[in-house]
Amino acid sequence: MARLWRTFLLPSLGAVPSASRSAPLPTFASRFERALADGDDRAALDIAAERPGELARALDRLFRSSPTPEPILDRFPTVVRGVATPVLLQLAAHLENRAQPLESRPRLRTFLPKGQTSKVWVRAEDRDPLPTPVAERAAAIAHDELRRRFSSLDPLGACYLDPLLSDYPVPLTHRSASRSFRTVARGSRLPLPPGPIIRLFLWWKNGRSRTDIDLSAAFFDSGFRYVDVVSYYSLTSWGAVHSGDIVESAAADFDDDELASESLNPAECFDEYFRFANRFVHVGSDVVDLK
Numbered sequence: 001m002a003r004l005w006r007t008f009l010l011p012s013l014g015a016v017p018s019a020s021r022s023a024p025l026p027t028f029a030s031r032f033e034r035a036l037a038d039g040d041d042r043a044a045l046d047i048a049a050e051r052p053g054e055l056a057r058a059l060d061r062l063f064r065s066s067p068t069p070e071p072i073l074d075r076f077p078t079v080v081r082g083v084a085t086p087v088l089l090q091l092a093a094h095l096e097n098r099a100q101p102l103e104s105r106p107r108l109r110t111f112l113p114k115g116q117t118s119k120v121w122v123r124a125e126d127r128d129p130l131p132t133p134v135a136e137r138a139a140a141i142a143h144d145e146l147r148r149r150f151s152s153l154d155p156l157g158a159c160y161l162d163p164l165l166s167d168y169p170v171p172l173t174h175r176s177a178s179r180s181f182r183t184v185a186r187g188s189r190l191p192l193p194p195g196p197i198i199r200l201f202l203w204w205k206n207g208r209s210r211t212d213i214d215l216s217a218a219f220f221d222s223g224f225r226y227v228d229v230v231s232y233y234s235l236t237s238w239g240a241v242h243s244g245d246i247v248e249s250a251a252a253d254f255d256d257d258e259l260a261s262e263s264l265n266p267a268e269c270f271d272e273y274f275r276f277a278n279r280f281v282h283v284g285s286d287v288v289d290l291k
Contacts, residue, residue: 028054041066049075052082056091059138060098064127069134076138080145088142089170095139099132108224120186200279212284214245219274227274238274 024030028051035044045062048055055062055076062072080088097105102125109125171185184190192198202215216231219238230237232245 032058036061036065042071045072045075049079052079053084053087055079056083056087056142059091060094060127060130063130063134063138069131073134073137073141077141080141083145085146085149088146092139092142092146095130095135095142098130099135101129102126202281214282214284215279216242216282217277217279220276220278222275224276 026034028047032044032047032054035041035047041062044065045055048058048062059072059076063069066072083091105125107125108122110120110122112120167189169185169187171183200215200217202213214232216229217240218229219227219240221227228234228237230240230242232242235242235244
């Protein structure tokens with residue numbers, strides 16, 4: 001038995017790591033990307049159709065890489081029932097704007113890769129518009145499937161939709177969102193109450209040791225070009241005031257844990273020097289309960 005092990009099994013096992021290093025196992029994504037890189041649009045479509053959700057996500061890219069959209073439009077209805085409802089809703093909304101001229105669309109497009117929490121990627125919007133009949137037909141396929149699904153559900157009865165909801169995107173990608181006490185979908189537009197000061201604040205409870213959390217705000221002009229920052233290392237800027245670097249505080253007691261807070265007071269309103277304020281948080285130590 002020992003001779004058999006040394007003669008046959010050990011050489012075979014030793015070849016496994018070498019083979020895996022020299023020839024990586026093909027994945028779904030690598031096969032799809034390879035087909036597109038080789039210009040084999042038919043193979044790319046066949047591979048994407050193996051996973052209906054991935055086909056829906058790659059639909060725009062397939063339209064742009066294929067010389068004719070007909071094979072894609074013919075294949076999509078055959079797999080659309082396997083696409084998740086949130087993906088279909090996003091696809092339908094996406095296709096409504098893809099036939100618009102480039103100058104009519106925002107200069108930048110944002111997206112959140114799956115699995116990367118709160119990592120927003122920004123790219124210049126330089127994609128050519130899709131032909132209107134192509135975008136409309138693909139959107140119609142998504143809408144037809146959504147109507148089919150929703151029509152099979154129990155009726156909701158008489159409902160009232162507040163017009164203010166039009167400023168709140170449907171929260172479809174919360175798996176990639178950070179945890180918070182009260183969550184608002186990214187991209188929502190919230191009205192600000194009247195007043196001379198906007199206060200951005202952050203509070204937390206200390207754990208077994210000191211807690212170092214820094215709230216900051218960066219300012220950008222109307223072209224989203226960086227103007228300045230207010231932070232623990234830059235306490236004032238364009239009328240904004242930072243409270244300073246608070247690490248431990250006895251401002252209040254809460255469940256026998258120290259309660260600390262840090263606040264920013266931006267100016268009364270944004271003037272010609274900047275248009276946007278983006279807040280961000282740096283964590284320099286362990287956090288037990290961040291709000």
